[in-house]
Amino acid sequence: MANIKCTHCNLEFGEDVMIKDQDDNQQQLYFCCKGCQGVYHLLQDEGLNSFYDKLGDNNLEPVTYIDRELEKFDLEGFEKKYVKNIDDDLKQIHLIIEGIHCSACVWLNEKVLHKQDGIIEASINYTNNKAKIVWDSDEIKLSKIIETIRAIGYNAYPYDPSLQEEKANSAKKDYYSRILVGVFGSMNIMWIAIAQYAGYFTGMEQKFKDILNVAEFLLATPVLFYSGWIFFKGAYFGFKNKIVNMDTLVVSGAILAYLYSIYAMVTQSGETYFESVVMIITFVLVGKYLEVLSKKQAVDTLDGIMGSTPTEVLKIEDEIKSLVSVETIKVNDIIEVRPGEKIVIDGTIIYGEASFDESSLTGENEPIYKKQDDNILSGSICLNSAVRYRATRDVSTSLLSSIVSLLEESIAKKPKIEQLANQISGYFSSIILLIAVITFAVWFGFISDFEEALIVGISVIVIACPCALGLATPMSTLVGIGLSAKRGLLFKEAGHLETMAKTTLLALDKTGTITEGKPCVVNSNFKNGFDPSLLYSFVSLSKHPISVSIASHIKNQYTKELSLENFKSIEAKGLKGNFYTENLLGGNVEFMIENGVNIDIKRDINSDNSIFIYAINKKVMVIYELQDKIRDGAVEAIQNIKDLGIKVVMLTGDNEKSAVRVAKEVGIDEVHSKLLPQDKAFKIDEFHKNGDIVVMAGDGINDTIALASSDIAIAMGSGADISIEVSDVILMNDKPKNLYEAFLISRRTYRGIKENLGFSILYNMITVPMAVMGFVTPLIAALSMSLSSLIVVANSMRIKNIKFKDSDE
């Protein structure tokens, strides 16, 4: 059957299920749902149909209307948290817009917001889908703005921009401007310096020398004081805390050379060193920038969690329902949750039964069925029916809030392994400064006059130029990061490579990390012939993970969609439905027995896997066995990591039985099961106490605290946003093989760093004595400095030649 594209969202569906419609020009239109149809006509009426030209062949998500919780946007508590007053009536909010797929979506959202009266400013960042909106509260309410966005098929939730991200961005911009000035200065000064070098050999009149000197001075001054400001600051902090650091050396070298050059320029004697000043500052600044380039933006998705949680709950008092703020709920209050709502307060069910999605707590995707007297935990989502429960805690002690506060805490106290270059540069700087002072004293006291002694002293500092040392780490890590990015591994910060190389322990989550995280059909046992289209239509009516995976398993055999009657999904048991006279049943063994289906348990079912039986008119058609499959290559990857001398343990929220089974299959000896999110973090802390440097790999919200408290956190690319956000490394294609490669690359990079540092120390051991003896002319200084930097760069490039085990290239 031919599939037709929906006129709005471009997704393809069978012709018979499409809603047919006509526009003003009698052209045939097709829509996949009412939502798409509504948005299409809205855009037509508003004269925004050029949206579809811009959209091109891009797909949108079918429109689903969300009309819940609009009122919460006008509540005072919400406003206090997210809305900023800029003028008496002007208000500003930052929103994350969901559902943006392409630039046309950005265009449409901006356009619609611009058209709305009372909105003064609306700009959306396409790269991260974040919007800034300024509006006049006299003319329009925030809830109306959100409604406008929802009306065209997108959704918006607020975030607090005053957190990490903004800070990181402005720091980046600041560095960027400083580097621009530095690069501009050094490029221009090099042209002039070439003229000076030429003049040094062929002879140049003093008046031309003066002109060149002044030009160099003009270019060097902003570079030293504007671009170099960061080093002045660093040196000042170092001085205050009585630490000699790399910045001290850079600043003392640059400023002494600068002052001496001014002296040489004014007195028209000797050579100037302005170009060295500029080169040192620019090179080391670039090195520093490479390190801050991707500082983590951890905390702002905490708002993602908190922003999507309800701020009000439905409280029941004497059979009267009232919407009250979560803060006012006390222990023993009765609360009602409706399907689809997130629980914010822990409690015990007193009336009703429903399935709960606890994936954010345990990492397991299968819904858990709960009835009266069962405990429900905040953070889980009520899936299918209304339930009343008694609060056993208030909001601040409920699990969800404690997860968020624990997470904030762990991010703040994240361990930091000191980097090799920093350790070395302290000693290095002190030694060089000491040598320079001694050299000056000796020359002044025994060999020559003040002026020459000063020149020799300065030349020691200049030649010991920290360029090579400053570039040693950033160059290597940059190559390492580039290499890993090519293999689908994203390191968020350069320093993480070095920390990862020192790791001694790897902690793995089970579901979603070692395994696929969803049940897959591993075995099917056909009893009778049946129509796959019917089964497909049957299971695709349910959103249960087992139904979903069976639907995807038989997708190829399905030909047409059939409409079923009396469909019913019985929690934790199975599905029921009618197709004309046929009575369809699907579900687990107990469900079949309950409904009088005759099955021979002993003969047909002999495994621990989940079972899905499909029966028509009480006759078994097929038995599927489902299991959460271990990811391809997990066994080899874990073995390889073990061979590197790293201990591997498993931390999971799942029960012991399945944890041990998976651990055995992949070869992990140490298993900790039934862990709640905070327990995982405690385990990580325990490992730390034993002196281990810990890498944690996980995918779900339940792993985030553990991820945040580990030295290096690795997230699966398909994992929850929040876990990606708190992680240091992301595996883009979820392959366990990449985990092993991450270790390999980081270790090779660390070796590169050590080689580079070793080389720059060797270089200094040769050139510094020369400088002490007064042999260093400006030409030698310039040549040896560039040469040493080049060698560091070349050595770092060698990291690219790394060989991967069982590489597929």
Add this chain to the structure above:
Amino acid sequence: MSETVIILMLGVSTFLGALGLLSLIWGVKTGQFDDQSKFIDAARYDNQEDLKDAILMDRKKEERKKRKEKESNYRPPD
């Protein structure tokens, strides 16, 4: 070759370069390069409509300002 020529050459070229540098830094500081994708799309979708849109937003701001002024100048009759 006289000194003036060299001074002029160096002076003019450095000045022009500095102008370019300053405008680039201005662009960075005012966030014009923040959104890479939009930055590129702006060239692709550049049209009159966007211009009209920008004018519309400016007009809105102005109107609001005027209204505010009116309100603040308003004095109840004695």
